[in-house]
Amino acid sequence: xxxxxxxxxxxxxxxxxxxxxxxxxxxxxxxxxxxxxxxxxxxxxxxxxxxxxxxxxxxxxxxxxxxxxxxxxxxxxxxxxxxxxxxxxxxxxxxxxxxxxxxxxxxxxxxxxxxxxxxxxxxxxxxxxxxxxxxxxxxxxxxxxxxxxxxxxxxxxxxxxxxxxxxxxxxxxxxxxxxxxxxxxxxxxxxxxxxxxxxxxxxxxxxxxxxxxxxxxxxxxxxxxxxxxxxxxxxxxxxxxxxxxxxxxxxxxxxxxxxxxxxxxxxxxxxxxxxxxxxxxxxxxxxxxxxxxxxxxxxxxxxxxxxxxxxxxxxxxxxxxxxxxxxxxxxxxxxxxxxxxxxxxxxxxxxxxxxxxxxxxxxxxxxxxxxxxxx
Numbered sequence: 185x186x187x188x189x190x191x192x193x194x195x196x197x198x199x200x201x202x203x204x205x206x207x208x209x210x211x212x213x214x215x216x217x218x219x220x221x222x223x224x225x226x227x228x229x230x231x232x233x234x235x236x237x238x239x240x241x242x243x244x245x246x247x248x249x250x251x252x253x254x255x256x257x258x259x260x261x262x263x264x265x266x267x268x269x270x271x272x273x274x275x276x277x278x279x280x281x282x283x284x285x286x287x288x289x290x291x292x293x294x295x296x297x298x299x300x301x302x303x304x305x306x307x308x309x310x311x312x313x314x315x316x317x318x319x320x321x322x323x324x325x326x327x328x329x330x331x332x333x334x335x336x337x338x339x340x341x342x343x344x345x346x347x348x349x350x351x352x353x354x355x356x357x358x359x360x361x362x363x364x365x366x367x368x369x370x371x372x373x374x375x376x377x378x379x380x381x382x383x384x385x386x387x388x389x390x391x392x393x394x395x396x397x398x399x400x401x402x403x404x405x406x407x408x409x410x411x412x413x414x415x416x417x418x419x420x421x422x423x424x425x426x427x428x429x430x431x432x433x434x435x436x437x438x439x440x441x442x443x444x445x446x447x448x449x450x451x452x453x454x455x456x457x458x459x460x461x462x463x464x465x466x467x468x469x470x471x472x473x474x475x476x477x478x479x480x481x482x483x484x485x486x487x488x489x490x491x492x493x494x495x496x497x498x499x500x501x502x503x504x505x506x507x508x509x510x511x512x513x514x515x516x517x518x519x520x521x522x523x524x525x526x527x528x529x530x531x532x533x534x535x536x537x538x539x540x541x542x543x544x545x546x547x548x549x550x551x552x553x554x555x556x557x558x559x
Contacts, residue, residue, distance in 0.1 A: 217299060255301075318330075366451065400454070
């Protein structure tokens with residue numbers, strides 16, 4: 185892989201690594217990033233939660249006892265989807281102020297920007313505070329790499345504040361919703377399709393549950409920045425052949441949560457609401473996070489951003505989850521901002537792109553945030 189000369193080149197280099205998850209295979213991309221950071225003085229450790237599923241933690245020490253600023257992002261991407269792309273998703277093609285490719289917005293542009301800035305900060309003669317980069321594998325599958333780091337002794341250390349480079353078009357979010365996913369199952373009795381009265385149709389039971397879920401009330405007030413929790417039925421699977429009454433059906437439910445909600449309690453709410461006709465299994469979960477927008481560091485980030493946004497930022501939250509759901513609690517809840525150059529509306533889409541102007545702007549913003557912390 186050729187050395188990069190700017191953040192655009194670096195983004196294109198990262199896009200050339202096929203890190204589609206599954207299977208992920210982030211190892212080569214992680215090694216490339218590790219070499220870029222090691223070459224300017226970062227101490228880098230690599231951690232694998234599975235073969236070729238590599239996360240890196242890179243540290244640059246400061247001369248004071250101030251806790252480091254942490255930048256974090258993920259290097260895995262989602263699958264390409266069934267719709268044909270008009271451009272090569274791994275080539276980083278450029279046209280009309282856009283870099284195209286899977287992960288260009290979510291979030292290899294953000295990783296490129298923070299890596300480029302980290303290399304610049306390493307050139308400071310005596311940084312007061314240190315800098316840390318956590319670049320994870322497996323974020324797209326419920327933060328696997330971050331959870332693995334958090335389970336290890338002394339892999340993370342401490343951080344004084346966190347910048348998560350997920351796509352926000354360079355508008356700051358002070359938190360994000362959590363997510364909890366359930367499989368809701370119904371049971372029936374199989375029978376010949378010509379004699380349905382001899383069986384009990386599990387799909388009919390599931391259909392009734394789905395319709396009821398449209399009316400489900402979480403019984404919690406909206407969060408001031410994150411709004412209301414949401415529920416989506418994403419999958420329904422039942423029956424094994426068309427000419428039999430199905431005796432099994434499963435519904436996949438995705439719920440996005442806000443601070444104050446307990447995922448186990450939500451499971452019980454669903455059980456009480458749907459009744460004994462269903463069985464519910466919690467599949468996976470990540471927590472919501474929210475930082476007080478009056479926090480001094482958050483306000484300093486807002487001040488950095490004001491000239492770029494042409495207005496004073498207001499506290500907003502992201503609907504999607506990030507590795508901060510794992511890292512922020514593990515670090516003891518330092519102030520956390522979600523801020524990246526990618527376009528949130530382009531995440532996971534066919535012909536995904538990031539605006540070059542946003543990428544270059546993001547580098548400037550990250551540099552100002554990092555210099556203010558480290559100097």
